Structure formats: C-alpha cells, structure tokens
Amino acid sequence: xxxxxxxxxxxxxxxxxxxxxxxxxxxxxxxxxxxxxxxxxxxxxxxxxxxxxxxxxxxxxxxxxxxxxxxxxxxxxxxxxxxxxxxxxxxxxxxxxxxxxxxxxxxxxxxxxx
Amino acid sequence: xxxxxxxxxxxxxxxxxxxxxxxxxxxxxxxxxxxxxxxxxxxxxxxxxxxxxxxxxxxxxxxxxxxxxxxxxxxxxxxxxxxxxxxxxxxxxxxxxxxxxxxxxxxxxxxxxx
Numbered sequence: 330x331x332x333x334x335x336x337x338x339x340x341x342x343x344x345x346x347x348x349x350x351x352x353x354x355x356x357x358x359x360x361x362x363x364x365x366x367x368x369x370x371x372x373x374x375x376x377x378x379x380x381x382x383x384x385x386x387x388x389x390x391x392x393x394x395x396x397x398x399x400x401x402x403x404x405x406x407x408x409x410x411x412x413x414x415x416x417x418x419x420x421x422x423x424x425x426x427x428x429x430x431x432x433x434x435x436x437x438x439x440x441x442x443x
Numbered sequence: 444x445x446x447x448x449x450x451x452x453x454x455x456x457x458x459x460x461x462x463x464x465x466x467x468x469x470x471x472x473x474x475x476x477x478x479x480x481x482x483x484x485x486x487x488x489x490x491x492x493x494x495x496x497x498x499x500x501x502x503x504x505x506x507x508x509x510x511x512x513x514x515x516x517x518x519x520x521x522x523x524x525x526x527x528x529x530x531x532x533x534x535x536x537x538x539x540x541x542x543x544x545x546x547x548x549x550x551x552x553x554x555x556x557x
Contacts, residue, residue, distance in 0.1 A: 333486075371547055371548070371549065372487070372547035373547075374546065419486050419487070421486075421487075427536065428473065428474070428475045428534040428535055428536040429475055429492075429494070429536075431477065431489040431492055432489060433489060434486035434487045434488065434489075435486055436485065436486050437486050
C-alpha cells in the first residue's frame with residue numbers, strides 16, 4: 330500500500346497570504362489528523378477529520394481550517410499567514426478514529442513564511 | 444491529559460538491546476500507550492501500542508507494568524537506523540468514540556554507537 334502523501338513538500342509564502350496544503354491518506358483509512366511541528370513548540374495537534382466531519386480540534390486560531398472530502402483526502406488552509414506559522418505541517422491517517430488505532434504520518438509540508 | 448516522563452537521551456551500542464523507559468503515573472483505565480519515533484527530517488513513525496498486556500511486533504516489544512504506571516519499549520537489537528527521538532504517548536478514548544489526539548512531549552533521543 331502507498332503511504333500517506335502530502336503536497337507540496339516545500340512552500341514559501343509571504344506574510345498576509347493564504348496557503349492550502351493537501352494530504353492523501355493510506356487507501357482505506359478514513360481518519361486524517363493534522364499536526365504542526367516547530368523547534369520551539371514540538372509537535373502540536375491541529376485537528377482531526379473522520380468521514381468528512383471534524384472530530385477534534387487543537388488550540389489554534391481560526392485562521393487554521395481544514396476539510397475532508399468523500400474520498401478521505403484532506404486539505405488544511407491557513408489564512409493571513411504570520412511569520413510564526415513557519416513550520417513542518419504533518420498529516421497522519423488512521424483506519425478509523427479511536428485510541429486503539431495507530432496513526433501513519435506523511436513526510437510533511439515545510440512552510441516558510443517570509 | 445495524562446502526561447508521560449521520559450529520559451532526555453540514551454545511548455546504546457549497535458546490535459545490543461535497548462530498553463527505553465516511560466513513566467505515566469496518572470494514566471487512566473482507558474488510556475492506550477503508544478510509541479512513535481522520529482528520524483531526522485522525517486515525519487513520526489508508529490512503533491507499537493498497547494493497553495494492558497505486553498505487545499510484540501516486528502519492530503519492537505512493549506512491556507507494560509502491572510499497575511500500568513510505567514512501560515518500556517524494547518528494541519531487541521539496535522541498529523544505526525534506530526537512532527531517533529522516541530515518543531511515549533498516552534491516547535485516551537473519549538465519549539464520541541474518537542480519541543484525544545497524540546500529544547508529543549520532548550521524547551528520548553536515542554544514539555546508537557557503532
């Protein structure tokens with residue numbers, strides 16, 4: 330099976346712009362979660378989608394949003410970019426939502442905001 | 444959320460077993476113990492998880508204390524490719540059938556010496 334894929338892998342944007350990142354989960358997986366990783370804050374949870382519905386949300390401002398499509402692919406959007414949004418954005422998929430299931434991470438999208 | 448405590452760093456010699464400890468004294472009855480690792484410049488990789496009983500898979504073994512207040516990840520024969528940050532995470536089931544998302548602490552940096 331192909332792993333989790335994320336596009337693009339690298340992105341450079343300027344402050345005030347918006348960005349959309351894409352994630353394709355492992356075939357058959359219905360849960361997709363998004364994380365932000367920075368050197369200072371480590372890995373932080375953004376949100377989880379399952380069957381096109383947001384199940385969980387982390388403590389991020391409303392500028393961060395996401396959605397999931399019927400084929401389980403997911404996108405996250407960040408509007409009005411700030412310098413502090415520079416980070417590695419990771420997507421993880423899981424067969425379903427629940428504590429007993431493992432998550433499989435993609436390689437991430439490296440976003441640089443200048 | 445219940446927290447975990449791990450040593451900041453550990454060293455091991457190649458081809459020797461490695462025991463990575465994790466304390467989680469405030470674990471609740473529904474928390475699953477998950478282990479992930481992250482190699483440099485890659486997304487986290489699932490290693491193993493369990494609830495009460497010891498678990499084995501092709502990558503590692505997970506030994507869970509009888510009171511569940513601690514666990515140990517065992518790599519049976521460390522290789523240079525096992526050098527990574529290892530995260531011990533508790534994942535709690537919540538009422539919606541979902542789970543609290545992975546909260547990564549600082550983890551244990553494992554160095555494998557040739």
